[in-house]
Amino acid sequence: MSVRHDWYQSESKVVITVLLKNATEKNYDVKIEEQKVHMTADGYELLLNLFHPIVVERSSHKAYPSKVEITLAKTTGDRWENLEQKAAAPVATVPKQRKNWDQLVSEEEKIDEKEAKEEAALNQLFKKIYNSSTPEVQKAMNKSFSESGGTVLSTNWNEVSKEKVSIKPPEGTEFREWDK
Structure with missing residues (x-):
């Protein structure tokens, strides 16, 4: 089953939205751990290794008609660069990338316009x-x-x-x- 997910954050929480119609009919289940989120539904599995630890006791999930929303309480107000930790690549194979700041500014200006x-x-x-x-x-x-x-x-x-x-x-x- 192909299911999309997205996320956003505030100073105190990270919210993961899993687009899944009729989640309760699909027997969805969410397990929230300090560094992991695991969601299953009929024919679907999502396993996330979180970028930072979270407070499990203040985290929750809720099903809506077209999605499941997983709210994770941050341990600190730090901004997460990513939802998940990326596997560390060997140092010798990581090319140094330069950011083209002019291109980024130009793209942002186009979006703003x-x-x-x-x-x-x-x-x-x-x-x-x-x-x-x-x-x-x-x-x-x-x-x-x-x-x-x-x-x-x-x-x-x-x-x-x-x-x-x-x-x-x-x-x-x-x-x-x-x-x-």
């Missing part, structure tokens, strides 16, 4: 929707966006006018107030 264009196009779309809407729809958009901290945008004034719009961050994220 593309993201800026996409964001500008999205903002233009929202402006067009807002400007062509009735005052009632504009009120609903303003109220929902400001009360939800930018996580909800509604055009339904009948729904929004009844009560305060609650904060709904994307799945897998948590909302934190700026000053805390």
